[in-house]
Amino acid sequence: MAALRPGPGPRAAIGDIRSVAVxxxxxxxxxxxxxxxxxxxxxxxxxxxxxxxxxxxxxxxKPDESEFDSIDAPLEPQTWEGSFLCGLLKSQxxxxxVAAAKQLRQMSIERKDTLTRWEHSIGSSEDCLHRxxxxxxxxxxxxxxxxVMYVLIVHKxxxxxxPMVPNLSKLISNRRLHIWPPREADLESxxxxxxxxxxxxHLTNIIRWVHRNGPKINLSTLRVKRLQxxxxxxxxxxxxxxxxxxxxxxxxxxxxxxxxxxxxPIQFLNAQLATTQKQxxxxxxxxxxxxxxxxxxxxxxxxxDLKSYIMGFDPKTLELCAKLRSSEASxxxxxxxxxxxxxxxxxxENDEAVILxxxxxxxxLLEAIAFGSFLWDAEDYDDEIxxxxxx
Numbered sequence: 001m002a003a004l005r006p007g008p009g010p011r012a013a014i015g016d017i018r019s020v021a022v023x024x025x026x027x028x029x030x031x032x033x034x035x036x037x038x039x040x041x042x043x044x045x046x047x048x049x050x051x052x053x054x055x056x057x058x059x060x061x062k063p064d065e066s067e068f069d070s071i072d073a074p075l076e077p078q079t080w081e082g083s084f085l086c087g088l089l090k091s092q093x094x095x096x097x098v099a100a101a102k103q104l105r106q107m108s109i110e111r112k113d114t115l116t117r118w119e120h121s122i123g124s125s126e127d128c129l130h131r132x133x134x135x136x137x138x139x140x141x142x143x144x145x146x147x148v149m150y151v152l153i154v155h156k157x158x159x160x161x162x163p164m165v166p167n168l169s170k171l172i173s174n175r176r177l178h179i180w181p182p183r184e185a186d187l188e189s190x191x192x193x194x195x196x197x198x199x200x201x202h203l204t205n206i207i208r209w210v211h212r213n214g215p216k217i218n219l220s221t222l223r224v225k226r227l228q229x230x231x232x233x234x235x236x237x238x239x240x241x242x243x244x245x246x247x248x249x250x251x252x253x254x255x256x257x258x259x260x261x262x263x264x265p266i267q268f269l270n271a272q273l274a275t276t277q278k279q280x281x282x283x284x285x286x287x288x289x290x291x292x293x294x295x296x297x298x299x300x301x302x303x304x305d306l307k308s309y310i311m312g313f314d315p316k317t318l319e320l321c322a323k324l325r326s327s328e329a330s331x332x333x334x335x336x337x338x339x340x341x342x343x344x345x346x347x348x349e350n351d352e353a354v355i356l357x358x359x360x361x362x363x364x365l366l367e368a369i370a371f372g373s374f375l376w377d378a379e380d381y382d383d384e385i386x387x388x389x390x391x
Contacts, residue, residue, distance in 0.1 A: 072163070072164070072166070073150070073154050073157075073164045073166075073339075074164065074165070074166050074167050074336065074339035074340045075150060075335055075336050075339040075340075076339075077147040077150065077151065078143060078147060079140075079143055079144045079147045080144075081103050081107075081144045081147055081148055082144070082147025082148065082150065082151055084099075084103075085099060085100055085103070085147075085148065085151040086151055086154075089151060089154065089155055089158060093155075093158065096155060097155075100148055100151070100152060101385060103144075103148060104145075104148060104382060104385040104386045105385055105386075107141045107144060107145065107386060108385065108386045108387065110137060110141070111137055111138060111141050114130070114133055114134045114137040114138075115134050117130050117133070117134075118130040118131050118133070118134040138389075141386075142327075142328060145328050145382060145386060145388075146328050146331055146332050146335070148382065149328060149329070149332055149375070149378040149379065149382055150332055150336070150378075152374075152377075152378040152381060152382075153371060153374040153375060153378050156190075156370075156374040156377065156378075157370070157374070160186050160187070160189065160190060161186065162183050162186045162187060162367075162370075164367065165179060165340065165363075165364060165367055166340075167339060167340060167341075167342070168226075168340060168341055168342070168354075169342065172354065175352060175353065175354060175355055176354075176355045176356065177354050177355065177356040177360055178356065178357070178360055179356075179359075179360040179363045179364060182359050182360075182362070182363045183363065184362065184363065184366060187363075187366040187367060187369075187370050188366065190370060190373065191243075191373070192247070194305060194306035194307065195243055195247055195306065197307070198243060198306065198307060198310075199243070199366075199369055202236070202239055202365075202369075203362055203365055203366070206232060206236075206361075206365060207222070207358050207361060207362070210222050210224050210232075210361070215353075217355075220357055220358070221355060221356075221357060222355070222356055222357065222358060222361055223353050223354070223355050223356075224353065224354055224356070224361075225351050225352075225353055225354070226341060226342075226351055226352055226353070226354050227351045229341070229354060229364075230337055230340075230341040232365070233337060233340070233341070233364065233365070233368045234333060234337050234368075236365045236368035236369050236372070237333055237336075237337075237368045237369070237371050237372040237375070238322065238333075238372060239369060239372060240368065240369035240370060240371060240372025240373045240375075240376075241322075241324070241329075241372035241373065241375055241376050242321055242322045242372070243369070243372070243373065244372065244373040244376040244377070245321045245322070245376060246306070246309070246310055246321050247306065248376075249321065250306055250309050253309075324379075325379055325383065325388065326379055326383070326388040328379070328382075328388065329375055329379050332375065333375070336371070
């Protein structure tokens with residue numbers, strides 16, 4: 001068992017923030033010393049108490065409560081990493097991203113160490129033990145990564161000063177759901193003009209669909225089943241994720257195509273500079289500059305606008321942009337939806353109808369689209385440091 005005992009070098013080099021995180025909770029491998037485990041357990045209990053106090057509970061906001069005074073979210077973190085980052089986001093937001101990156105690097109190192117020990121033990125009597133440890137560490141890291149991704153998403157809402165909608169049961173009274181304040185301008189501010197046009201079209205289509213398929217009450221009141229509302233919310237999360245993926249792809253292709261668009265005028269200009277006199281050179285420079293300035297907007301606006309770009313996708317490209325890159329992101333959408341709509345969001349039992357106005361539905365869906373966009377960013381940020389396994 002001496003081969004299983006980790007060396008003191010790598011762990012001693014970790015900073016102050018991670019020193020508490022090295023000894024997390026009661027689920028510790030047996031090869032750690034009892035004394036270090038007890039010290040970590042005491043520190044862990046203190047950290048949990050501290051972060052529990054820092055996490056506030058959001059309730060249904062009244063019309064005059066427009067100030068952002070909470071960073072709470074419907075999904076509670078399940079790991080020490082998530083709780084610790086939530087506490088930092090509330091108390092010391094200026095070091096939040098540094099701490100998140102440090103935790104991701106530490107988890108990547110720990111996962112790599114356990115896999116290395118397993119590879120070195122293959123063929124020996126300790127192969128089964130190290131394989132089991134590696135699987136446990138992989139599961140532990142996946143759960144922690146989901147929490148880190150979720151807090152990164154909460155951090156995005158924190159930056160635009162928009163509180164997340166809590167569990168809908170806290171906001172429903174007499175089967176009526178009212179979300180206030182709407183914060184539409186803040187939620188729309190994260191998108192570009194072309195994206196915003198597509199988002200508004202998406203919202204209009206959904207509201208019309210609910211009007212057409214729901215009971216006819218009046219134009220200012222909507223009635224929809226809770227299960228159906230949960231599906232609409234999840235679809236809007238995926239739409240926001242897809243739109244973010246497409247926008248990044250679109251910008252990249254425009255950047256790659258731009259040098260090719262202007263290659264011919266530049267070559268013509270160089271030829272003129274080599275064969276004409278000084279006065280002719282100046283005229284060629286001026287005329288070429290006018291050609292470039294007049295041709296650039298037309299090529300970007302007329303030929304490469306976002307909606308036309310999406311309409312030109314073949315089925316394979318469309319599927320590629322809409323596909324989640326990691327199983328952690330898929331699990332996170334499911335857990336967040338369950339926390340928002342209830343544990344039985346996918347069940348038809350007790351599927352009561354919810355009455356709400358179009359403004360509340362729009363507020364809910366704008367948050368869902370923003371969640372999908374933030375999820376893409378968080379997934380990309382985590383993958384750059386932690387490197388997701390093939391899902």
